[in-house]
Amino acid sequence: MRLLKILGVFAGLALLHGCAAIPESHKLAYEPQADVAAVEGASEVAVNVVVADEREDQRRISHKRHSWGFPMASIHSEEPVEDVLKAAIEQELLARGFEVDGDSPVTIQGDIVELYSNLHLIDTLLTGKTVGKSTINVEVVSETNERLFSRDISVQPEHKGVMYQSASNLARPIEMAMEETLDELFNDPLFIEALLSSQR
Numbered sequence: 416m417r418l419l420k421i422l423g424v425f426a427g428l429a430l431l432h433g434c435a436a437i438p439e440s441h442k443l444a445y446e447p448q449a450d451v452a453a454v455e456g457a458s459e460v461a462v463n464v465v466v467a468d469e470r471e472d473q474r475r476i477s478h479k480r481h482s483w484g485f486p487m488a489s490i491h492s493e494e495p496v497e498d499v500l501k502a503a504i505e506q507e508l509l510a511r512g513f514e515v516d517g518d519s520p521v522t523i524q525g526d527i528v529e530l531y532s533n534l535h536l537i538d539t540l541l542t543g544k545t546v547g548k549s550t551i552n553v554e555v556v557s558e559t560n561e562r563l564f565s566r567d568i569s570v571q572p573e574h575k576g577v578m579y580q581s582a583s584n585l586a587r588p589i590e591m592a593m594e595e596t597l598d599e600l601f602n603d604p605l606f607i608e609a610l611l612s613s614q615r
Contacts, residue, residue, distance in 0.1 A: 435479040435487040439582035442493040443476075445503040446594055447510065448601065456611050457512035464504050464515065466497040466525040473497075477532035477545070477585040490532075490585045500525060500551070503593055507601050513610065520558035521613040527551055528567075532588040534580055543577045547588025551596050555609040564609035570595040 477490040492499070504523060505515045528550040536543045548571055555564040572591035577584045600606055 435481055435580065438488040438491070440491045440493045441476070441582040441586040443496065443499045443586060443590055443593075445499060445506070445590065447503070447506050448594075448598060451507070451510040453512035454607060454611070458514065460610055460614050461514040461516040461519040461521065462508060462610060462613075463517050463519040463522045464501050464508070464525070465522055466501040466504070466527065468495065468497040468527045470527060470530065476530065476589045477534070479580045479585070480534050480536060490582050492586070492589075496530060496589075497525075497527060500527065500593055503597055507597055511601070511607075521610075522554075522556045523610075524554045524556060525551060526553075529569075530589060530592060532585050534577070534585060541578065542575070543580075545574045545577055545585050545588050547572045547574075547592040549589075549592035549596060553600055553606070555606065555613065557613050563613055564606050566600070566603065566606070568596045568599050570599070 473496065474491040475489050476492050476496065479487045479490070481487050504525065508515055508523075530547075530549045530551070532545050532547045534543060534545050550567060550569045552565070552567050554562055557563055570592050572588050572595055574584065574587040574591065
């Protein structure tokens, strides 16, 4: 039995090893929140969304690992991560009835402080997992440059059952991190109230 377990671990590592030396890119996808209701008064509020990526390596979102655990080829986003997050925020705003206007003096400022995915080679006997680590700061700033809302949102989503270290498996926690971050943000009543009060 012990021998079978050892063989299983090595088989899992062999599958996860894959093409660890070959860099890949991935087109990040955002899954919008379901069954969203319009916010009363939102149609009277126009918002400009600005997102900045504060990370040192802005295209890199993950890396593959050798079966011994050391880092190998990088996984890059096909488009700027800040553009993906900006589009996701705008999508959630529109779903709730807010207007999106690049010339609006009311601004949602998002700063990507940390956003990365790491591969854990061994999670179960035959599979690994990828784990995201994300911190995004969000502020709502009024026409008079008054800060109406500020929050740091940190999440660490896990994508389990990984049997091959493909770009999609390694990038999935990045997508999950954005989805969980915006879920927390748009379910924060203080955030919604800040938007509604910005043009009163």
